[in-house]
Structures are given as C-alpha cells and as structure tokens.
Amino acid sequence: MAQWDIPAIRDRARQLAADGNEASARQLYRDATRQDPRNAALFNSAGNFLFSLGDHIGALAYFDQALWLAPRDMESLLNRALTLSRLDRSHDALVGLVEQETALRTHARYWAVRASIEREAGLNGAASLSYDKCLAIDPAHQRARNGRTRIALERGEAGTVQRFEQILTSQQGDAYTWLGYAQALDRDGQSDRALEIGLALNRQAPGWIDALQFVAELYWARGDTESFSRPYAEAAHQCPDDKGLILAWCEALAGVDRHAEAANIAGDAATRLKDAQDLRLAEAVYAGVAGDDDRADRLFAHLLPQDASRWLHEARHRLRQNAPDHADRLLTQVLTQQPDSVPAWALRDIAWRLMDDPRSIWLHGQEGLVQFRSTDLPDHAIAQIVDLLHRLHDEGSNPLGQSIRAGTQTRGALFDRIEPHIALLREHVERALQDYRAALPPLDPGHPLLRHRDSNWTVSGSWSIRAQCGGYHNEHIHQQGVISSAFYLMLPPIIGDDVIDMPGALELGRSPRDLRLDLPPLQVVEPIVGHCALFPSTLYHGTRPFAQGERIVVAFDVALQR
Numbered sequence: 001m002a003q004w005d006i007p008a009i010r011d012r013a014r015q016l017a018a019d020g021n022e023a024s025a026r027q028l029y030r031d032a033t034r035q036d037p038r039n040a041a042l043f044n045s046a047g048n049f050l051f052s053l054g055d056h057i058g059a060l061a062y063f064d065q066a067l068w069l070a071p072r073d074m075e076s077l078l079n080r081a082l083t084l085s086r087l088d089r090s091h092d093a094l095v096g097l098v099e100q101e102t103a104l105r106t107h108a109r110y111w112a113v114r115a116s117i118e119r120e121a122g123l124n125g126a127a128s129l130s131y132d133k134c135l136a137i138d139p140a141h142q143r144a145r146n147g148r149t150r151i152a153l154e155r156g157e158a159g160t161v162q163r164f165e166q167i168l169t170s171q172q173g174d175a176y177t178w179l180g181y182a183q184a185l186d187r188d189g190q191s192d193r194a195l196e197i198g199l200a201l202n203r204q205a206p207g208w209i210d211a212l213q214f215v216a217e218l219y220w221a222r223g224d225t226e227s228f229s230r231p232y233a234e235a236a237h238q239c240p241d242d243k244g245l246i247l248a249w250c251e252a253l254a255g256v257d258r259h260a261e262a263a264n265i266a267g268d269a270a271t272r273l274k275d276a277q278d279l280r281l282a283e284a285v286y287a288g289v290a291g292d293d294d295r296a297d298r299l300f301a302h303l304l305p306q307d308a309s310r311w312l313h314e315a316r317h318r319l320r321q322n323a324p325d326h327a328d329r330l331l332t333q334v335l336t337q338q339p340d341s342v343p344a345w346a347l348r349d350i351a352w353r354l355m356d357d358p359r360s361i362w363l364h365g366q367e368g369l370v371q372f373r374s375t376d377l378p379d380h381a382i383a384q385i386v387d388l389l390h391r392l393h394d395e396g397s398n399p400l401g402q403s404i405r406a407g408t409q410t411r412g413a414l415f416d417r418i419e420p421h422i423a424l425l426r427e428h429v430e431r432a433l434q435d436y437r438a439a440l441p442p443l444d445p446g447h448p449l450l451r452h453r454d455s456n457w458t459v460s461g462s463w464s465i466r467a468q469c470g471g472y473h474n475e476h477i478h479q480q481g482v483i484s485s486a487f488y489l490m491l492p493p494i495i496g497d498d499v500i501d502m503p504g505a506l507e508l509g510r511s512p513r514d515l516r517l518d519l520p521p522l523q524v525v526e527p528i529v530g531h532c533a534l535f536p537s538t539l540y541h542g543t544r545p546f547a548q549g550e551r552i553v554v555a556f557d558v559a560l561q562r
C-alpha cells in the first residue's frame with residue numbers, strides 16, 4: 001500500500017475499527033501523516049475517520065492541519081465547520097465559512113452546510129437565506145429542500161403545506177417529512193387530516209416518540225383530556241420492552257399533573273424489565289410529586305446509580321421532607337460535575353433559604369439581578385403585535401408539560417418569524433438586554449449568572465403565552481438559559497381591591513408547589529404593558545391567577561452563544 005493511497009488507507013482503517021481494533025486504525029493514520037506530512041487530502045481523510053468515531057477534538061486537529069496545507073480546500077473547510085458545530089462552537093464554524101464565502105459561493109454544498117450550522121446556532125433567518133442560495137444553484141438538493149421547508153414551518157410562513165406536498169412527491173417513504181406535513185396541516189387548520197396522518201405514523205412506527213407526542217397533543221387540544229395519552233399506551237402494548245417509550249408516556253402524564261398514574265406505569269415496567277434503574281428513578285420522582293413520600297423514600301434507598309441525575313432528583317425529595325442540609329450535600333455533588341446546572345442552582349436557593357444561609361442573598365438577592373424595564377415600544381406597535389399574537393394563539397396549542405394552566409402557547413421560535421412587527425419586538429428586547437447587562441453586579445466566577453456577565457449572549461428560545469380567565473403559571477424554571485423573561489403586551493383589567501392582590505403578577509422565588517414548603521416569593525413584579533422583567537434562570541417563577549380578561553406575554557430565554 002503506497003503511503004499516498006488515501007482510499008486504501010481509509011478502507012484499511014475502517015476494517016480495523018470494524019474488527020474492534022480502533023487503536024491500530026488510529027495508528028495507521030498517524031503513521032501515514034507522519035510519512036507524508038504535506039498531503040492535505042490525507043489529513044482531511046484522517047479527520048473524517050476520527051469524526052466517524054465521534055472523536056471531534058482529534059478530527060479538528062487533522063482538519064486544521066489540512067487547511068494549513070491547503071487553505072482554500074472546500075472539503076476540509078466544510079468538514080472543519082461541521083466538527084466545530086459538534087463541539088458546540090457554531091459561531092467559530094460560521095466565522096470560517098463566512099470568510100470563504102466569496103470563493104465558495106457558487107457551490108451548493110457550501111450553502112447547505114452553512115445553513116445547517118446556522119440552524120443549529122438558532123439563526124433560522126440566516127439559514128433560510130443560505131438554503132435558498134443552495135436551491136438556486138441546485139433545485140433538487142434534497143437536504144436543502146427539507147431544511148428550508150422545516151424552517152418555513154417553524155417561522156409560520158405561508159405555503160408551508162404546499163412545500164411539504166412538493167417534497168412528498170419524491171419522498172413518500174420519509175416519515176419525518178410526513179410528520180412535518182401533519183404539523184403544517186394542523187397549523188393550517190386541517191387538524192382532522194393531521195390526526196389521520198399522525199395515527200398512521202403511530203401504527204407504522206409505534207416507538208417513535210415525536211409522532212406519539214404530536215397525536216397526544218392533538219387529542220388534548222380537542223378536549224380529550226382523559227384519554228389523550230392512549231397513543232403511548234397502544235405503542236407500549238406493541239413495544240413492551242422499550243424503556244424510552246415508557247418514560248415518554250410517564251412524562252406526558254406528569255406534564256398534565258397525573259403523577260400518581262405516571263409512577264404506577266414506571267413501577268410496573270421496572271418490575272417487568274431488567275436493568276430498569278432509570279424506570280425506578282422515574283417511579284420515585286413521580287411518587288414524590290404525587291405525595292407518596294414513603295414510597296419515594298423506599299425507592300431512593302434502593303436505587304443503584306450514583307450520578308448527577310439521581311442526586312438532583314433525590315435532593316428535591318429531601319427538600320420535600322424539609323431536610324435542606326441533606327439536599328444541599330446532594331446538590332454540591334451535582335454542581336461539582338455540572339457547574340452550570342440550572343435545576344441544581346434553583347433547588348440550592350430553596351435549600352439555602354430554608355437553612356437561613358446568607359449565600360442565598362448572594363445567589364438571588366443582589367441588586368440588579370432582577371430588573372423590570374420599560375422597552376419604549378410605541379403603543380400603536382404594541383396594538384399591532386397583540387393583533388398578530390391573537391391570530392397566532394388562535395392557531396396555537398395547549399402545550400403538554402408546560403407551566404401554563406388555562407392558556408395557549410405559540411408554536412416555534414416567535415422571534416424567527418418573518419412579520420415586521422416581530423422584528424421590531426426583538427429589536428426592543430435586545431436593547432433591553434443590553435441595558436440589563438450594564439446594570440448587573442460585577443463579574444463573579446462562582447455565580448451561575450454573573451460568571452457569564454461578559455460572555456456573548458443569544459436569544460435561544462421565544463414564544464408567547466395567552467392566559468385566559470383563571471390562567472396562571474405553576475412555579476418553574478427554564479433549564480436552557482442563563483436569563484429568563486416576561487414581556488407584557490396585554491393585561492386583564494384591575495377592578496376594586498384587585499390592585500392590592502395584584503392578580504396576574506409575576507412571583508419570583510416562591511417554592512414549587514410539589515415541594516409543599518410554602519416559601520413565599522422573594523419578589524412580586526406588578527405587570528405593566530410595554531415592560532419587560534428579566535431575571536436569572538435559576539430563580540423559580542410563576543404567576544398569580546386572575547378572574548377575568550386575558551393576559552398576553554412574550555417570553556424568551558437568553559443563553560450563551562455557541
């Protein structure tokens with residue numbers, strides 16, 4: 001085998017890896033690149049091989065060397081970008097791609113890869129443009145067609161149903177496309193046809209959780225609140241050993257406060273299946289929330305896993321037993337392994353407050369961590385945005401597993417939509433975030449928010465909630481961000497003594513109801529139209545119910561830029 005015979009080296013490495021001799025396969029590439037150190041294509045091949053093994057750090061080193069040898073090589077550039085995205089460095093990946101746009105703009109694959117990474121980074125507007133440029137070069141590019149159509153669904157673009165129908169003419173066997181088509185039909189008001197397709201997907205792929213969740217949510221939206229989860233039950237009957245399916249079924253039930261039922265399902269499956277500690281953990285969690293503390297206690301005493309997930313859930317159980325010192329020890333173990341764990345910091349706040357630990361003031365009591373800011377959004381713009389949101393909510397959903405009770409939530413990422421009013425709303429939100437950052441306390445490497453005070457932030461999720469008479473949010477946290485929010489656009493009327501009780505007010509820091517601790521809120525924010533509340537994501541928050549009218553709020557999470 002000649003030292004520059006790249007296909008032969010690649011095939012030999014793959015065979016070695018398939019035979020269980022990964023170390024020899026890696027050594028083969030090390031020897032080859034050492035013998036031929038100026039061969040950029042060889043380094044690119046080595047990077048591809050390590051990428052296939054999931055060794056993205058090793059792959060990146062090879063791709064960097066390939067580009068040092070051949071700076072304009074498109075394959076190495078695209079492979080490096082994809083590797084960076086797997087390492088949660090999408091921003092770095094896009095910088096390299098944008099730098100080479102002039103040289104590579106006539107290549108469809110360049111735009112397809114760029115669009116996929118933009119999508120992963122949450123830049124759906126940019127991704128749609130990149131997909132369009134790819135399709136202008138190669139109209140039949142399948143991945144670009146699929147990606148562009150999915151973005152059209154997420155952004156609420158007109159003609160999305162027709163986009164899916166066009167794809168299905170050549171991809172009849174693609175289940176993901178059929179599910180997207182059903183979602184588009186539902187959004188277009190054709191829920192009967194959407195349900196028909198969803199049920200067909202359930203029959204053909206009974207263990208496919210995304211399709212099961214879609215059908216369950218359709219049933220729930222139709223008012224079938226008692227038996228909405230029957231797609232999961234039917235699937236579990238066909239796939240009785242699928243633990244992931246059973247856990248998803250339990251999660252769906254727990255999402256509508258049927259925790260006792262979820263605990264029983266998890267427990268029955270754990271008794272029947274081998275190696276079912278994850279099901280036992282789920283049983284313990286749901287039993288505790290349902291109020292069966294003795295059952296949860298017995299289960300935690302016999303659970304084998306000693307990992308962050310178990311410690312986190314047991315800490316919640318110990319708080320429920322009013323044992324904050326025990327909970328805090330468990331949370332310390334979690335945060336040693338996962339220092340940015342939002343749920344662990346949120347529970348630690350509860351533990352510290354129960355213990356009268358002054359660190360609770362450092363965590364959430366510092367001035368500037370919670371801010372309530374006017375966005376200066378003009379009244380006429382607010383009225384136009386409210387009109388748009390009413391339309392979106394009319395075609396929205398009653399989400400399962402969310403904190404809202406008696407309300408609807410818009411679908412997809414709200415700030416990615418194409419309407420000019422939404423762009424104006426986002427502009428004012430980003431300005432408020434700049435002001436929020438400027439007024440924060442100083443950088444603090446030990447604090448879950450202030451350690452990221454000067455990092456690059458990005459809006460990672462955005463949606464609207466329309467709460468109706470009696471509507472409220474359970475106490476909850478948003479685990480994917482460092483900052484959470486509530487932007488008020490429409491509020492119910494205040495009548496008589498309501499001004500004292502502040503119906504619909506935002507409560508920050510009240511202990512979750514399932515803990516049964518009744519810790520009062522640290523702060524109550526009286527809502528004002530056009531104002532935005534910003535606060536650490538590690539702070540539990542919920543709202544008070546109101547007796548009449550409607551409340552429309554836009555919420556978003558702020559995360560670290562990848």
